[in-house]
Amino acid sequence: MLPSSIAIQGYAGSFHELAARHYFGSEPAIVPCATFGDVVRQVTNGTAGAGLMAIENSIAGSILPNYSLLQRSAVQVTGEVYLHIRQHLLALPGQALTDIREVHSHPVALLQCADFLALHPWQLVETVDTALSARHLRERAQHGIAAVAGEAAAQLYNLEVLAPNIHADPENYTRFLVLERQDPERPTGPATKASLYFHTDHQRGSLARVLTCIAGHGFNLSKLQSCPRPGRTWQYYFHADVEFEEAGQLPALLQELTLLTDDLQVLGAYQRGEYY
């Protein structure tokens, strides 16, 4: 069932909105949120029917605080979507590169464009959102300032592309998770991927045994992320994404993993995402 509203991190014209539109279409209302924590809250308290949250980028890597949010919150992962990220340098029309003194954007976007930005004597200013940085240029009529954001923001706020495709790596993708409120009654659709988390005891080789079990059951480990365990200095829990052909294989894997791990949880079983 299509949710009536989708919480996203960021504002109109952001990559989160673009990902949400690809996944859910144009119908649901967008609920912009200043932080990822707000996205999760909107979903858990029912204000939004679903949420979109970036979890990793193919260049910058994992967004670690979001793994922590997943682990602490009553949400489940019901899908994923991959978005090709193309970053542009935007400014009010009529300016040249040499007019620019400051560049505003989200820290991840600045990092993705670090090679290009390092060629210029610009002060970098971190903001909460790529699209919001673009919007501020327009609303505040700021000359001498540029924003790093996507094509959608350029069009929405009528900004000029001073330099297109300034991200270092042409293969720049962000993976977004679709979040819904935990609900044991929710019917599970056909799944080809699952997100798990667990921790292991401190015995030598305990993580090796877990991964050997996953491989032995024929599952492909597409991602393994270690995160600090709150209150347990230098102990880690692990997020593992596993891919499979048949959801029917999952219960047997989970049964064996419960013997090898502590606090094993399935964050969601869902279909592998499409690329846009």
Added chain:
Amino acid sequence: MLPSSIAIQGYAGSFHELAARHYFGSEPAIVPCATFGDVVRQVTNGTAGAGLMAIENSIAGSILPNYSLLQRSAVQVTGEVYLHIRQHLLALPGQALTDIREVHSHPVALLQCADFLALHPWQLVETVDTALSARHLRERAQHGIAAVAGEAAAQLYNLEVLAPNIHADPENYTRFLVLERQDPERPTGPATKASLYFHTDHQRGSLARVLTCIAGHGFNLSKLQSCPRPGRTWQYYFHADVEFEEAGQLPALLQELTLLTDDLQVLGAYQRGEYY
């Protein structure tokens, strides 16, 4: 041999300086750097004899861009040091909590104190350094603004502790790596830990085989971090820290690992760090 100068991320009164003093003593000059990239550059071009770089915090987790720096740079890890992080809310003397409107600090420090900060209606402003935020309060005589920083910054800049120990977790430690320029001639001291990186092919179970090999050789895996491979979308390389009793065991492990991994590199073999 004691290096004559140590590059650190941050400024006088920062946790990096404190860690450098614990490891190297009071003699070497401190070379403050605005970014971690600058620290690595000062070490590789020889301007500084060594560098200190935070690599992970027991609450916030890995500092992912620093793993990428390690992998790309001609530095080697020659030591590590653990520092107990105690964050305080600092302001110009004579102010109350209710006078504060904004709190400035490094994003990691803000994250470490998120629970406390969320109780107040303060705007959070991310800066490049905890100690620099404290220094600016003093230099600019800023009322209504507080900084999150350590005790050393409070003393150095004569600020009042409005709220002590505001970090969420009392067991808040940061691990710093000691970096020196790669030099095959450098004599290797007694080592009890090594930092490796490698990547594996995409075959099912390849990471499981690597970890099984490490455990089979009697090594303890103290940390495993996955990072995106530049130019290889959704492929990862791994940073692994292994601990051992006898450095003489290392060559046999490395020999077997070269068969199971690609591009295996030893970033350094060194003594396990002390806690301060």
